[in-house]
Amino acid sequence: MPQNSDESVINLFQKSNATLEDVAKASGVSLATASRCLNRPESVRADKRQRIQDAVEDLNYVPHGAARALASKRTWMIGAVLPSLDSSLFGGALDPFQKELAAAGYSVLIASSDYDPERERIHIRNLLESGVEALLLVGADRDPAVYRLIDAKQVPYVLSWVYEPNQEHAYAGFDNAGAATHLANYLLMLGHRRFGVMSGFNEGNDRAQLRLKGVQTALAAKSITLDPDSVYERKFSVEDGRDVFRLMMSMPEPPTAIICGAAPFAYGALFEAAEMGVAVPDEVSVAGFDDLWLAPHISPSLTAVRTPRREMGEHAARYLVSKLEGQRVAQLRAFETKLIVRNSTGPAPMPKKIDRPPTE
Amino acid sequence: MPQNSDESVINLFQKSNATLEDVAKASGVSLATASRCLNRPESVRADKRQRIQDAVEDLNYVPHGAARALASKRTWMIGAVLPSLDSSLFGGALDPFQKELAAAGYSVLIASSDYDPERERIHIRNLLESGVEALLLVGADRDPAVYRLIDAKQVPYVLSWVYEPNQEHAYAGFDNAGAATHLANYLLMLGHRRFGVMSGFNEGNDRAQLRLKGVQTALAAKSITLDPDSVYERKFSVEDGRDVFRLMMSMPEPPTAIICGAAPFAYGALFEAAEMGVAVPDEVSVAGFDDLWLAPHISPSLTAVRTPRREMGEHAARYLVSKLEGQRVAQLRAFETKLIVRNSTGPAPMPKKIDRPPTE
DNA sequence: CGTTTTTTTGAAAGCGCTTTCATAATATCT
DNA sequence: AGATATTATGAAAGCGCTTTCAAAAAAACG
Numbered sequence: 001m002p003q004n005s006d007e008s009v010i011n012l013f014q015k016s017n018a019t020l021e022d023v024a025k026a027s028g029v030s031l032a033t034a035s036r037c038l039n040r041p042e043s044v045r046a047d048k049r050q051r052i053q054d055a056v057e058d059l060n061y062v063p064h065g066a067a068r069a070l071a072s073k074r075t076w077m078i079g080a081v082l083p084s085l086d087s088s089l090f091g092g093a094l095d096p097f098q099k100e101l102a103a104a105g106y107s108v109l110i111a112s113s114d115y116d117p118e119r120e121r122i123h124i125r126n127l128l129e130s131g132v133e134a135l136l137l138v139g140a141d142r143d144p145a146v147y148r149l150i151d152a153k154q155v156p157y158v159l160s161w162v163y164e165p166n167q168e169h170a171y172a173g174f175d176n177a178g179a180a181t182h183l184a185n186y187l188l189m190l191g192h193r194r195f196g197v198m199s200g201f202n203e204g205n206d207r208a209q210l211r212l213k214g215v216q217t218a219l220a221a222k223s224i225t226l227d228p229d230s231v232y233e234r235k236f237s238v239e240d241g242r243d244v245f246r247l248m249m250s251m252p253e254p255p256t257a258i259i260c261g262a263a264p265f266a267y268g269a270l271f272e273a274a275e276m277g278v279a280v281p282d283e284v285s286v287a288g289f290d291d292l293w294l295a296p297h298i299s300p301s302l303t304a305v306r307t308p309r310r311e312m313g314e315h316a317a318r319y320l321v322s323k324l325e326g327q328r329v330a331q332l333r334a335f336e337t338k339l340i341v342r343n344s345t346g347p348a349p350m351p352k353k354i355d356r357p358p359t360e
Numbered sequence: 361m362p363q364n365s366d367e368s369v370i371n372l373f374q375k376s377n378a379t380l381e382d383v384a385k386a387s388g389v390s391l392a393t394a395s396r397c398l399n400r401p402e403s404v405r406a407d408k409r410q411r412i413q414d415a416v417e418d419l420n421y422v423p424h425g426a427a428r429a430l431a432s433k434r435t436w437m438i439g440a441v442l443p444s445l446d447s448s449l450f451g452g453a454l455d456p457f458q459k460e461l462a463a464a465g466y467s468v469l470i471a472s473s474d475y476d477p478e479r480e481r482i483h484i485r486n487l488l489e490s491g492v493e494a495l496l497l498v499g500a501d502r503d504p505a506v507y508r509l510i511d512a513k514q515v516p517y518v519l520s521w522v523y524e525p526n527q528e529h530a531y532a533g534f535d536n537a538g539a540a541t542h543l544a545n546y547l548l549m550l551g552h553r554r555f556g557v558m559s560g561f562n563e564g565n566d567r568a569q570l571r572l573k574g575v576q577t578a579l580a581a582k583s584i585t586l587d588p589d590s591v592y593e594r595k596f597s598v599e600d601g602r603d604v605f606r607l608m609m610s611m612p613e614p615p616t617a618i619i620c621g622a623a624p625f626a627y628g629a630l631f632e633a634a635e636m637g638v639a640v641p642d643e644v645s646v647a648g649f650d651d652l653w654l655a656p657h658i659s660p661s662l663t664a665v666r667t668p669r670r671e672m673g674e675h676a677a678r679y680l681v682s683k684l685e686g687q688r689v690a691q692l693r694a695f696e697t698k699l700i701v702r703n704s705t706g707p708a709p710m711p712k713k714i715d716r717p718p719t720e
Numbered sequence: 721c722g723t724t725t726t727t728t729t730g731a732a733a734g735c736g737c738t739t740t741c742a743t744a745a746t747a748t749c750t
Numbered sequence: 751a752g753a754t755a756t757t758a759t760g761a762a763a764g765c766g767c768t769t770t771c772a773a774a775a776a777a778a779c780g
Contacts, residue, residue, distance in 0.1 A: 020737065030760040032760055032761080036738090036739095062488055069429075071737040072765085091448065107487070114459075126467060393729060408728090
C-alpha cells in the first residue's frame, strides 16, 4: 500500500486517516483530553479546546464510529425493517421516523423484508449484529424466537401498524380490526348486505388478518356471514384490484359493496369500474384502507380509512429515544384512524326486480 | 444493575451478552480459533467446528459489530441519502438498492435530506463517521467541500438520477436534459408551439435544472423561446400542479402543451383539467416525468418519461459492491429513459379563430 | 520410521476510542 | 499566606474482535 508521508502536502487533498491520537499530539494534549473535548467541550479549558478544535480541522479528523461504539457501548443506530420500501405506504412512516431520530442524533439502518417472515428474521438478526440500539418493526405476528432474540439483546423495539392493548409489546399502531369494523358498519348503515372483500395475503400479515376479521365482526352483528367466495387474497397491486373487481362483478349476485384491505386494490377496482362502465357508487360502493394522496383526487373520490402513518413514525421514534435515554416513557396508545367518506360509497342499490321473478 | 448469575437459568431467556471469548472457553479452543470458525469455517477442523458452533447456539452468541468492524476495518454498511423517503419515487430505487446490497452482505444506512443541501451535508458527514464503506447520493450538484470530505475518507460513491459523460464521478443515472429534449420534440412534432413548464425548485436540484434546460434546447432549435412567465417553480405536490395548471390556463394565451418536471405536477394538472372542464388533450396536452404506477390508469392516461429507478438502484449497488470487493468495475453508462406516449398528449389544437379578428 | 511439507492452532498485539482513577493545577476560603 | 475544595488533566486499562506469527499437530513422503 503506497503511503504518502510528505508532511507538506496540502491539506485539502489529504487523506483523512487521522486518529484522535494524532489530534492529541498535534495540539499537545493527552488522548484523554482530546476525547473529552469532542464529547463534552465545556469540560476542557478554553485555550486547549481551541487548539484541539484547530487540530481537528487541520487534520481533517473524522471520528471512527466503530471504535467509539466499542468503547462507549453506544452505536447511535436504530434499525427498521419494513415490508417494502418502494411504496409511499411505509415510506410515509419511515420518513418522519428517520427525521425524528436524526434530530436526536441517531442514524437509521433499514431493510425491507418483502412481506417474507424469514427474510425479516434474517434482517433483524443482522441489524442486531450491527449493534442497533432499538428496532422498528411492522406488525406483531412473528416467530417467538425472534422476540427472544431481540429480548436477549435487550434491545427495545416498537411494533407499528398494529395495536393490542396487552402490555407484551410496545405498539405504535392502530386498531386494524376496529377500523375495518367501523368501515363495514358504515356500509351496513347505507343498506349494503352483500359484501366483497379484497384482502392482502394473510400469511405473516396480521394487519390483513385483522382487517378481515374486523369486517366479519361487523357483519356477524347483523347476522350476515361473509361467503368465503367473496373474499379474495391477493398481493397488493392495482392489477390485482382490477382483476378481483372484474371477478366479483361477474358473480351471479355481485356484492353491492367492496371493502379493500389496501389502497392499490381500491384504485384498481375504481379503474376497472370505469373501464367496465360500472357506476360507482350507484351500482357498487368501493371503500379502502390507507388514505394516500390520490384518494381525494381520483374520480369518484375514494372513501377510505386514513391510517396514521406520520404519527406512527414520529411516535415510534420518540418512544425509542426516550427509552434509550432512560427517560420515563409514556405508554403508547393506539393512534386514531379516521374514515374519510367521499364519493365512492353510497346507499345500496335497490335490488333489480327486473332480472328475477317478482314473487321470489 | 441487578445481575442474575444463576448458572442454571434456562437458556431461552438468558441475556446474550456472551462474547467470542466465552464461546472459545465453552468449547475449549482459543479465541483465535473461535474467530476463524465464524469467518472461515472450513479453516478449522470439523470436530472443533462443531463444538464451537454448539457453544454459539448454547450461549446465544451474537457477534459484536463494532468490535468486528474495529478489528477488521470493515463495517459492511453503505449509506444512502435521498431527498425524501416518503414517496415511491426514491423508494423505487432504494428498494432494489437495499435488496442487492443485502444479498452481498451489506446493510444500508439511510437518511433523507428533504431537498436541503445543508442537511444533506450533515447526513453525509454522519454516515461517514458511522463508517459507511460507500455512499449513494442523488444528483451531482453539491458543494465541492462535500466531495472533498468523501474523497478524503476514500469512500466510493455513486450519483444517481443524473448522468454526465465526464469521469469525475460515478453515475448511475440518466440524461435528464436529453429526456426533456426528447419529450419537447415530441410535442413540437405534434404541432405545439406554446409551452408551459412546471419545474421543481432548481436550487440544489440539478435534475430540475437539467430538465428545464432540455426543454429549452428543443424549443431553441425551432426558434421558440420559453417565456419566463410560463415556467413555474414549485415544490413537488399535486396541489401545486393543480394551482399552476389553473394559472396557466387563465393566461391570455394559454399554452397548448404543458411539460411537467415531476409526476405530482402532471397528476395535479390532469385532475384540475377534469375539474375545470378543460379537455385533455384536445385543448391542452399534458406530459410528465417519472412514469409511476398511476400513469396508465388515470384518465386520460399520462404521457410520461419513464425514469429507470429500478435500474439505478440495482446498478448503483452492484457498482459499489464490486468496487469494494476490489473487482474491476464496469464504467456505468447512462440508463435509458423511455417516452411512454399515452392519451394525455395529442396534436396542437387549431388556433381558435373565433375569439380574435381573423386578419390578425 | 524419521523427515519434510502441509494444515491447525494459540499467544499476543493491536484496531481507535472512552472512561476510571489518581495527580496536578487552579480557585476558594479562613 | 496556608489550608481546603474544585476543576482540569494524563496514564492506563479496557471494549470485543481480527490477524499475524510462530509453534504444534497431522499428513505426506522417501
